[in-house]
Amino acid sequence: MKIFRSKLIIFAAVITAVCIGLMLYSGGTGKSSFVTRALGAVVVPVQEGVSAVVDGLSDFFGYFYRYSSLVEENARLREQINKYQEMEQRYLSAISENTQLRKLTGLAMKYKDFDFEVCQVSSVYRGVAQVGMVLNKGASSGIEAGDVVMTEAGFVGYISTVGPTYSEVVTVLDISFKAEAKVSRTKETVIAEGDFDLIEEGRFRLAYLPTDTDIKENDMVETSGYGGVYPPGLVLGRVDRVELDKSGMTCNAVLRPADDILELKWVYVVKDFEVTD
Amino acid sequence: MEYGINRRAAAKGIIYILLATLCYILPAARGMVPGYGLPTVNVMPFFIAAVGFFEGPYMAGAVGLYGGLLLSLSSSTVEGAEGLILAFFGIFCGSVGVMMMRKILPSVMLCGIGLLAGRGIISATYYRIFYGVSFWSVLVSYLRIIALSALPGALCYFIVSAVSRRFFEEEDT
Numbered sequence: 031m032k033i034f035r036s037k038l039i040i041f042a043a044v045i046t047a048v049c050i051g052l053m054l055y056s057g058g059t060g061k062s063s064f065v066t067r068a069l070g071a072v073v074v075p076v077q078e079g080v081s082a083v084v085d086g087l088s089d090f091f092g093y094f095y096r097y098s099s100l101v102e103e104n105a106r107l108r109e110q111i112n113k114y115q116e117m118e119q120r121y122l123s124a125i126s127e128n129t130q131l132r133k134l135t136g137l138a139m140k141y142k143d144f145d146f147e148v149c150q151v152s153s154v155y156r157g158v159a160q161v162g163m164v165l166n167k168g169a170s171s172g173i174e175a176g177d178v179v180m181t182e183a184g185f186v187g188y189i190s191t192v193g194p195t196y197s198e199v200v201t202v203l204d205i206s207f208k209a210e211a212k213v214s215r216t217k218e219t220v221i222a223e224g225d226f227d228l229i230e231e232g233r234f235r236l237a238y239l240p241t242d243t244d245i246k247e248n249d250m251v252e253t254s255g256y257g258g259v260y261p262p263g264l265v266l267g268r269v270d271r272v273e274l275d276k277s278g279m280t281c282n283a284v285l286r287p288a289d290d291i292l293e294l295k296w297v298y299v300v301k302d303f304e305v306t307d
Numbered sequence: 308m309e310y311g312i313n314r315r316a317a318a319k320g321i322i323y324i325l326l327a328t329l330c331y332i333l334p335a336a337r338g339m340v341p342g343y344g345l346p347t348v349n350v351m352p353f354f355i356a357a358v359g360f361f362e363g364p365y366m367a368g369a370v371g372l373y374g375g376l377l378l379s380l381s382s383s384t385v386e387g388a389e390g391l392i393l394a395f396f397g398i399f400c401g402s403v404g405v406m407m408m409r410k411i412l413p414s415v416m417l418c419g420i421g422l423l424a425g426r427g428i429i430s431a432t433y434y435r436i437f438y439g440v441s442f443w444s445v446l447v448s449y450l451r452i453i454a455l456s457a458l459p460g461a462l463c464y465f466i467v468s469a470v471s472r473r474f475f476e477e478e479d480t
Contacts, residue, residue, distance in 0.1 A: 038364055038365075038398065038402070041364070041365060041368060041398070042368070042394075042395065042398055045368055045372055045390075045391070045394045045395075045398075046391065048372070048387075048390075049372070049375075049387040049388070049390050049391035049394070050387065050391075051387070052376075052386050052387030052390065053385050053386065053387040053388060053391075055386075056385060056386035056387065057385055062386055063386060063387075065376060066376060066379065066380065066386050069376055069377060069380065070380050073328060073331070073332065073377060073380065074380075076328070076332060077332045077335070077336060080332050080333065080336045081336045081337035084336045084337060084339055085337060151337060152337075153332075153335040153336055153337065153381060154335065154337060154340050155335050155340075155347055155381040155382065156340050156342075156343065156345070156346050156347045157346055157347060157382060158346055158427075158430060158434075158445055158448040158449060158452070159430075159434055159438070159440065159445065159448075160382060161343075162381060162382070163381075164335075164380065164381050196380075198380070198381065203343075205434070205438055205440070226434065226438065226440040226441075226444060226445070227440075227444065229343060230343055230344045231343060231344075232342075232343035292340055292342065292343065295337065
């Protein structure tokens with residue numbers, strides 16, 4: 031049995047033992063091991079810095095590269111600002127009207143407390159069937175696995191793994207994402223999930239809809255809140271199109287996420303929430 | 308004398324660790340991800356293959372373990388699994404580099420592409436079984452990763468060969 035005394039075999043056995051130990055620890059506890067936590071604590075801040083440098087470089091070179099398109103964009107934006115100023119006036123009057131209506135109906139605010147943590151996106155990952163990101167804060171800021179990640183526009187994903195100073199996010203586009211949702215207009219309860227074929231478009235879907243579904247383009251889809259995993263009423267996205275499933279037995283509604291996930295720089299992690307029904 | 312050699316080996320190890328960190332950080336940095344249509348580049352297998360060919364199985368195994376643990380920071384695979392795969396891949400490349408293949412670019416590319424293709428087949432089977440996704444669609448996505456990673460992967464070969472040569476020359480003098 032000379033082979034078992036070979037240095038290389040012993041080296042391979044040690045590596046195997048270390049890796050299996052890490053697998054058993056993280057699989058058993060659902061937490062990342064001290065090795066990965068230590069690596070994350072060192073690497074994530076560096077990655078954040080690199081991301082900031084890349085942002086700066088792409089802004090700097092982008093200025094020269096896209097000068098003419100920037101001039102056009104500037105003109106278009108000026109036009110839009112005028113339009114938005116008009117809209118703002120209408121919006122402000124709508125807010126005051128809404129406040130009055132709330133007082134009149136005595137409608138309780140649905141979300142009593144949202145305990146937010148503002149986090150920077152250190153890196154984004156677009157795998158074959160995964161779309162995830164790494165945030166610059168973790169357990170030391172009170173973030174836990176399962177916490178909701180959102181932006182002002184709506185739901186982005188949830189925290190899958192937490193280290194002391196970083197956390198990993200599974201986004202709505204990831205193939206493993208699944209959530210109970212509600213179509214705002216019809217109040218229909220549906221399942222929102224990531225889909226392999228739609229990742230390329232940056233879309234996800236509402237699956238298993240009946241072929242005579244009433245869901246239409248631009249319908250807003252929000253979290254249903256059933257089960258208490260996610261707070262209700264967070265915008266998941268809007269319907270892009272409704273199409274027949276490959277089987278021909280059901281329909282799928284293709285959803286645009288609430289925000290452009292690959293472009294996000296900052297997100298909010300909901301550490302705690304209270305729902306009053 | 309031996310102390311000097313050990314110090315050089317440690318310095319080389321640190322350089323490879325730093326380079327592996329760059330291989331992880333750069334492709335996933337904000338602004339480097341090309342868009343939804345294209346997956347993130349994965350140059351780690353090419354880097355580890357190059358380390359294996361130039362430095363042998365021990366260094367490549369250690370760097371592979373480190374690189375795998377780094378990759379598991381941003382992917383949803385079980386922690387340690389990626390490390391195990393890449394460490395064994397490093398040991399394999401180091402061994403074939405010593406016994407069978409020459410330290411040339413095509414050897415490194417062949418090993419890197421081989422690992423990515425192998426992982427593609429495993430992933431395609433996994434997604435077929437658990438998510439009902441078409442086997443070929445996943446495989447095609449992996450082919451895209453290979454195509455995108457090949458050029459920066461070749462760059463890894465030149466960087467590792469330069470580092471290795473530099474230390475070899477120092478030892479020689």
